[in-house]
Amino acid sequence: MGRFGRTIVTAALAVAVVAGTAGWAAGDSQRPVTGPPPGAAAWRADTVSGRPLPDPADADPHEVARFFAGLDGAVRRELVRAHPLVVGNLDGAPLPLRYEANRLAALATGEARYASLAAPGRRILAFDPRGRGQVAEVFGDLGGAAHVAVVVPGSDNDALSHDAPRRPDTGPAGMARALWTATGGAAGDTAVVAWTGYTTPVGVGLDAAGGRLAQAGAxxxxxxxxxxxxxxAPDPVLLCHSYGSVVCGLAARHTDARDIVALGSPGMRADTAAALGTGARVWAARGPSDWIADVPNVEVAGIGHGTDPTSPAFGARRVPASDVVGHTGYFAPGTRSLAAFAAIAKGDVR
Structure with missing residues (x-):
């Protein structure tokens, strides 16, 4: 068999295993949500004292921060009331304004499924109802934290499922809350963000086997x-679960992350940790019963995500995970993995 024939067979094998591995489900193809949120046109048409507002499509977050720093409180509040979806998703805008804007935006949808996001005391840092919806929630005081961690989830996560009943330490919010508690909770100095800020695959079919959604997410x-x-905010620790580790792998060289942790990863689209092109320390964890181990670590014709991050050849630091159960048990209270994640998030590991 020639080289081209072997490539086709390998790609077909990868797709077949991905589609048929126990615990994986056939997925529907998703269109990634990109660009600024609804309301961007009205925002661009508005002004403050005759000055244009920062374009939500391409304004640098530092430019956005400087813009808001030059406004008084009354003008800031008026922008929140007039353009909640834009302010709530505008990277670089003051945190309290984003929390209030997203509370108003969740209420304004008029949909009961989003009402819980507007509950008192919640810190919703991003909310975009397009498609299946995207959401980011903060646990702790992000504005005053000495350390910040961001949980980047994998398939089947969106704004619709953010508050769905789950085991307490699973799902983006559950993982983030468990990590925040393990770092000391309200008595600690670490904030944790559950970031479902990209269109995730549904199930694990070709979307999850390919990099298209991960590239948009990165x-x-x-x-x-x-x-x-x-x-x-301080440089974050990124904790990237499953397909989320593919997103983190592609984003690594473009972030200021202090540490990047891949857990239950199918690969990061790099042959080695060094190839990620980041100055961050790179960590990897995989539990003994995680079915992700059955997914081929290949990348052929756009299918598969490459080297297993827990393999010695990849060169990541290993996170202890011998007591992790299944694919979603990494943040379970009492596990060695959660204790390690908390130590990394707090900067206690050198």
């Missing part, structure tokens, strides 16, 4: 971390 993740930097 752009959004890089901009999100730039927004954290613009408001004075």
């Amino acid at each position: 752009v959004r993740l890089a901009r999100f971390t730039a927004g954290l930097d613009a408001v004075g």
Whole structure:
């Protein structure tokens, strides 16, 4: 068999295994949500004292931060009331304004499925109802935190499922809350963000086997971390689960992350940790019963995500995960993995 024939067979094998591995489900093709949120046209048409507003499509988050720093409180509040979806998703805007804007935006949808996002005390840092919806929620005081961690989830996560009943330490919000608690919760100095800021695959079919959605997500993740930097947050730790680790792998060189942790990863679209092109420390974890181990670590014709990050050849630091159960048990209370994640998030590991 020639080289081309072997390539086709390998690609077909990868697709077949991805589609048939126990625990994986056939997925529907998703159109990634990109660009600024609804309301951007009205925002661009508005002005403040005759000055144009920062374009939500391409304004640098630091530029956005400087713009808001020059406004008084009354003007800021008026922009929130007039353009909640834009302000709520505008990286670089002051955190309290984004929380209030997203509360108003969630209420304005008029949909009961989003009402819980507007509950008192919640810190919703991003909310975009387009498609299946995107959402980011903060646990802790992001504005005053000495350390910040961002949980980047994998398939089947969106704004619709953000508040769906799950085991408490699973799903983006559950993982973030468990990590925040493990770092000391309200008594600690670490904030954790559950970031479902990209269109995730549904199930694990060709979308999850390919990089199209991850590439779109990487752009959004890089901009999100730039927004954290613009408001004075410390360099974040990225904890990237499953397909989320593909997003983090593609975004790595474009973020200021201090540490990047791949857990339950099918690969990061790089042969080695060094090839990610980041100054961050790179970590990897995989539990003994995680079915992700059955997914071929190949990347052929756009299918598959490459080297297993837990393999010695990849060169990542290993996170202990011998007591992790299944694909979603990494943040379960009492596990060695959660304790390690908390230590990394707090900067306690050298």
